[in-house]
Amino acid sequence: MTTATTTLRTVELATIVGEKFVAEAPAKLSVLAVDGVTPSHSVAPGSVDEVAAILTYAHEHDLTVVPAGGFVHQEIGRTPEQVDILLRLERLNSIEHYDPGDLTIGVGAGATIGEIEAMLRDQGQILPIDIAHADRVTIGGAMAVAAHGPLKHFYGGVREFCLGVRYVTADGKAAKAGARVVKNVAGFDVMKLLIGSFGSLAVITSASFKLFPAPAVTRTFVCQFAKLEEAIAFRDSVVDSPLSPMCVEVLSPRAYDKNAWTVALRAGGSERVLARYTGELGSAVTKALDAFEEQKFWTDAQQLGQESPVLLSVSVPPSIAGKVLADAEQIAAANDLSFTAWGRVAIGSLLFAFDGGMAESYVSAVDSLRRTLPRDASAVVNRCPAALKPSINVWGASPSDMNSMAAAKRALNPKDNLNRGRFLL
């Protein structure tokens, strides 16, 4: 691209968002590179209309657009060939409505999970997206990657509590779907398509969510076992019991205690309810954590895998979670990799980190692991060195029909200029 067209583009983008919110200097933009690909322009729109105008412009000029929030999950996906416009949603961060009595909230895509959490805390309510870097992860980003933490065990993923969304299609149509009430079946559930679409369908500009009352008291029961099978048997007994914990998290030896497989159960309720947990769990409990200790346990758990070069998000039918953990451990050993695993073991939502190996050993481990999985399981590489991306299959296979996905994509992102080349299709 010549300097002349770059400058012209800057001027044109500036007429949409104002000069102050367009950047084109490579020096400024290199810190915003996506897998080492520096965007030609960065724009930060201040309204839905501006987002629509930018996307219309990009659509008309065949420019590729990468939507961006807090840059926490931007490393997920294939390497883009080029990034013409980095579309920063950080200015769309208003709280559109918060109605404690209704247990609902509507927020701009650029609002961070941390800001929302802080606001809800005062009212004793939660939005159950408990993830690392909450101070940076935005609502738009959390929806795009279907972010989840240990609370997913009880509350489900974002898809289960997102009530409505405002979004702009790749060709610049601003639209909404859903509503802000907890029950609504008017029109198609576009939210479901956008959640977990990694910005490949449309740009989310705001969303409404159902909130939940925070439990009065919580306690975490740390239960440790010498063998994985024992940990899984314990999980089964919990699932079959009348207990309904908020979290049932497995932690492999490297994740918490090198001598044990740990299952951490977090329960909420009154002292009487928590006493019932103590009684039911009996001798399985190694220690019970309260208050600060409990907080620290879960904060530490969020840090797992943050430094690992290769991180996988694995979703399997719950009954094979034990087998998959065992297989993954063995595959890691066979490839001379160290292996750390954790996750929502009762619902089959797991995370694996591989460390300390050569490039080819990571590729081999991921391929081997995928070969052990049934058709309806998924293993997505959430992180790997950019250099590995050409040889590693980031997304793996999907159990869902690819032609149907392509049809949905054609409807919302007809020229494939949103996150082109980065997603599964």
Added chain:
Amino acid sequence: MSIHTVSKRLRQLLSRDAVLDRPEDLMLYEYDGGLAKGTPELVVFPQTTEQVVAIVRAANEFKIPIVPRGAGTGLSGGAVPSKGGIVIVFSRMNKILEIDTANRRAVVQPGVINTELSAALARHKLFFAPDPSSGRASTIGGNVAENSGGPHTLAYGVTVNHVTGLEVVLPSGELVHYGGKAADSAGYDLTGFFCGSEGLIGIATSITVKLSRVAESVATLLGIFNSVDDAANTVTSITGEGITPAALEMLDGLTLRTVEEATHAGYPMDSGAVLLIELEGLKESVEEQAEAVAKVCTRNGAREVRRAKDEAERALLWKGRKTAFGAIGRITPSYYSQDCVVPRTKIAEVLRLIEGVSKKYGQRVANIFHAGDGNLHPAILFDLRDPEQLHRVLEMSREILTHCVSLGGTITGEHGVGIEKQELMSLMYTENDMEIMRRLRDAFNPEGTMNPEKIFPIRRGCGEARVSSVKPEVVEVAG
């Protein structure tokens, strides 16, 4: 001519009794639980997925419309063949294919009835959470198409929250799979998108559902109030205490008196409203919550709070709720039940509005609804034989729904848009909003032959068209 060719071919493909084309047989498939009506040209009863594929392909050859149908209990006309064509009835695809207790999943054919699935799961102490009030007849396929709810959605969520995988015959006749037993999968959440798409993007021929564990303890309370306002305020006070009941239902004075006369559930005849509150979970937590709920009711002016002592009393309290619409049928020749949702803090406000609308138009309204979700089902009493009354009823509905939308609510919480509300979509959605949804429909259903003329406005001066197509009696088993 084309329909006869298809009819002949399908008779060869399916068994002879699986294809109906005599006018007297077709008449039975002209309507569902709603007001709209349309006559099919052919009704077919497939038994296998392969047969569904064959039917869709045969229809496509001649661009014949297809309307999938479960039990026909829907209330929005979703299963009505307004453009004629073929109605595919799933009553013979009614097998529970698998109960997988280790994964807490069941795989079912679309014609399995809600209560049949519950019965099959009972010995495992598991259940499928969506519980539409039509559950004794409604099918899981219909639940998926409409994204059905029910009284217990407050704690458990609606159908989409309990479906992880689908086998789908697309409008093209292609057989595809979405998701599976795992909770998530790489790629777009087509399973989630399909739920509630009202048969416009395909036909589910196999459904993988999540199962929930039956709670150890249940408490059912009845809060009796002198005024609707007190009952409405209690609803927000309960959730304000951090309590999420499994169900939180309200019946207003007119409804509860009508119900009491019919079922003798024990609702005091002179009260203004009752709340039916159900709590589930660990017995310790249920006990605490029951005490807290009773206090909240009293604080909000409840004149009495009763608690069911045993299963028989519990069943009686629920019987009043579940048969309420039937009871209303005893005091009116017809009624029209709405399905609007408002934020739960606005319940009192919207009930006052409904009362005003009722007085303005001179038609009585009985209110019975899922108060915890803010999902109202005002039933407008009228006489269908009087066209003027019907006209007023439709006007009243529009006025009520417009107000609900202005409060941040929706035109339908669980019944769907179908034909009934297609012209009301513009109350909620802009042209752009609907254009994108249409694009999605067209991406899957380019010829528009799968469940045509549903959800989206078709601008046919609807009010009039629908008045003339109304069937003579309204039989409703509303959510």
